[in-house]
Amino acid sequence: MPTLDSEAIVTGLLAAAQLTVSPQEKATFVKDYPLMRSNADALYLAELEFVEPAVTFDPTVYYPA
Amino acid sequence: MSDYLTISDALDALRDNKITATELVQDAFAAADAVDSELGIYLARFDEQALAAAAEADRIYAAGDPAGALLGIPLGIKDIISTLEGETTAQSLVLDREWGAAIGDAVVTARLRAAGGVITGKLTTMEYATGVPDPTKPFPIPKNPWNTDYWTGGSSSGTGSGVASGAILGGLGTDTGGSIRIPAAFCGISGLKATFGRVPKSGCVPLGYSLDNIGPMARSARDCALMLNVLAGYDASDPCAAEQPVEDYVAGLTGDLSGLTIGLDRLALVYADRDPAIDPAIDAAVKALTALGAKVVDVTLPLWDELSAATRITSRSEAFAYHAPDLQSRWDDYFEATRQGVGAAVAFSGADYVQAQRVRRVGQKALAALFETVDLVITPTSSVAGWSLDELGSMTERFLAMHTGYFNAVGNPALVVPMGFNDIGLPLSLQVVGRPFDETTVLRAGDAFQRVSDFHLAVPPMMSSVAVA
Amino acid sequence: MSTDLSMNSSAADAASHSHKFLTIADAAAALRDGSITSVALTADIVEKATALNPALGAYVTITGDAALAQAAAADVAFAAGNDFGPLQGIPLAIKDIIAMKGAGTTANSRVLDPAWGAGTDAPVVARLRAAGSVFVGKSTTSEFALGMPDASKGFPVPHNPWDVERTPAGSSSGTGIAVAAGLALGGLGTDTGGSVRGPACVNGHTGLKVTFGRVPKSGVVPLAFSLDSIGPMARSAYDCALLLEVMAGYDASDPNAADVEVPKYSELLNGDIDGLKIGLPIPYFFDHDQLEPEVRDAVLSGVQQLVGMGATSKEMALPYAAEAKDANMLILGAEAYAYHRNNLVNRWEDYGNLTRPTLARGAFYTAADYAQASRFRSMWSAEVAKAFEHYDVLITPSAPSPAQLVKDMDPSQRLVQPSYTGHWNLTGLPAVAIPSGFTASGLPLSMQIIGKPFAEATVLKVADALQRVTNWHLLHPPVETLYATAA
Amino acid sequence: MHSNEEKLAVVLEMSGITPPAEDQEAILRAFSTGRELSKLIFSVAQARYEEPALIFSARV
16 A cells, blocks of 8 residues: 555545645645644654543533532 | 352352352362363463462451451453453453563452452453454454353453353453443343442553443342442542542342332334344333332433444544554554454544544533433343354444443443343343442342342353263 | 843833833722722723724724723722722723623634624623623634634734734734733733733733633633633733632533632732742753744843742753643644534635634544543653652743744744743643843743642742842833824 | 545554555445544534533643
């Protein structure tokens, strides 16, 4: 499966998100995409393997204390 | 198979020294030896350590005033929860074996041990607590003791078949979208997914961080209450653990349901291929609960599809965050259903995940409003009595047929108890849901129902035909 | 490395011919000793705000009549001996993303449903109203609190009163401009990644991002649910304390609100920072190649002054500081996109041309990315908490540079430029931006003081201690020259 | 306009996973179902101005 370039990825993502944007706007997305993707990838640190998310769920809300 | 089917009966027998802990544990291992190779209950057995623990229990019983709510009771641990003995595999080639070794006993394991429970071994699970068996992987295929052509259900598979076959009297399962309640339903036993945060889940490999629960599986609601008394309570090691006071869940089992209003949602339309035996069984259960003093009214659970979807999106996304590095580097080492299931998370954007959490809050509000009009809600646990191992149905079919993920979205406690059998002898199951941290009322209803029914004491035919030394 | 503390020439000029701009504390005193009335004060401010709006774009809506009515009521109360507290009769600016009776809310956008919040006060506004304060109007905001202005959408374009060619920063631009230019004595901003501290930084005054949950944020259009905060903006830390005393406190309508007791902040600003332990996280915050030397030096000289008052300071490090900034952006992007998804799909053109690209980027992250950013958030919060076992506050620059020229700015710069504010939304900690001096060219400089959860008193005390021995926060931009252009 | 296959190729690239041919068909089915689930949760009117159920606490 050939790896896709940013242009193809952004095209697909905009379609998946059902967004129609102007050519210049899309050009900006294509330019920015690689850095955005690497910023996101950089968060998958090995030391986080067993770390819980910072947002937790409270089932009692909306019930009388 | 031991003639003591439930933990509470076994405890009485031990206290009245009609049986020793050593004999009880030996009977359990004998039952396992007779059927495990066919049923796929265990991944690892700790015979030596278990028998030593049983001997210690006998010493304490002999000394006169036995402490320990589960003293001498053989219990199994789903192999996704860490124990001092052995390694934890999550029934996967992928999990780093050092993980469990580094932790030793998870909080829940330590609590069972401290209560005198005898840890018999590590029970089979679906890989990383999700998906269905994969014959191409070097692990046992969990089969249903009521019909070995059928799946035990998952993902706490070995705990379900272990209790049903008498290999253990109780055990731990985990439930992110139904993984305690489905194997308990298919194997004809009781299982409790308590309120999110009721039982600390540190020392357990995560599937869905904001959905996971560790809970008891045993033959009876009373046994689940006995185990919950030991398992429940805050622990700082789990950021999701709730600082809610723990009640004596056994003391609450009064057998009397007078004054309770129970809302019934038959969920008749959620899955086309519904087992015809379910509605008559529900009708009988309603009659029984009414006779016990409860008022049963019809209700409609709000946002059924939407909240089920929210659980789906949340658990897939949270699981993918955990598994991303391994899915990227060793895709084929995973079971087919696990990698495709967790891999399905690619369909969801960050915004989808956030939106799912907004829908969960809307669901919480709507369900809280319903619980102002009823004290409990009951539904059939599933639209089917199970799947045969060679046509397990697609992911979507299983997702629609099992009526469990909805309650992980909102975190309410949900107990399942056997309510009969279908026309080919597979168990049927009733789900009882309560307000957050009101496990007492949920267990009281389950226990009261089991005082007037004996489905939870039925023994799979294969067990009686098996010669037990 | 201490710089000459005396004001450089252009800043001195700015101070000399500025007419008397009041802090809230000064005005409160003047209102009680009879030297001014709230009606007079409010009338002057409403007139100035109206005259300068074309040049500075501080307000979307100026509620002059309602403000004068509030002022009159305040004066009547004073006369009758009823004193509802230091904010009585004080003219404030309310960011136009917060619901306020008597004025619609636009979020600087054509997309927000006009019926949203109509005729209601957000709890934080209700509290200010009950304290007798006067609302000059709804101040301009970046559209939906992010992105940069799009003049074609018909909203006033905010300008920096120190140099109208430069950015007033965002997203609480209007409140920042109003405080700097004396078009209000204080006001409300919201801060999700730096939107209170950014405008305070480039407009030369004080802005506090509060602990997550400290101030109820119901009645506010959300940008990112788990990062948003409402904060006070005013000239001084003391004024921010006066505002915070009224704003803070639990409210059941906001599920994020924390049930934590609210101290009398202003009474705790006693100027005594003897023994206070300051941590200076060097990597990323002080050694980044895009951090301008004038900014760094002003922060370090501010720290030296604090050390001179008995504090100790130590260089230290926080790991993964760059990743923490990205984690905040990722969480912000995903949460904002969830809120805006349907409108982006259906009404793309109605969004500002510099808002929609920023919002749409939120769609490019996967769900797992968002969950993973949240796991990173747990780890990083724990790392910062460990640091706070050894320090009472951390101090960093508020931003890598002073106000940029608007023509040099582009929406994508956020990805590459370092930023020092989002870290404290990620960890939910209180962080105040205060003036730390001026550039050679006369632009405000700023430093940031960060504290432990719910330690706003400590953060404001340190800021106030510095403001007792400096007057950067009292200097005013040369707005008189703008009247000509405004007329 | 854009087939699910194309969209799937993109999100697989984003997610860094490269499922072999044997899994493609199942992943595509899951992807399509996923898109339906996404549409479903964005259709809940009451969720328009609602807060998420996951709360951040500043106190670690």
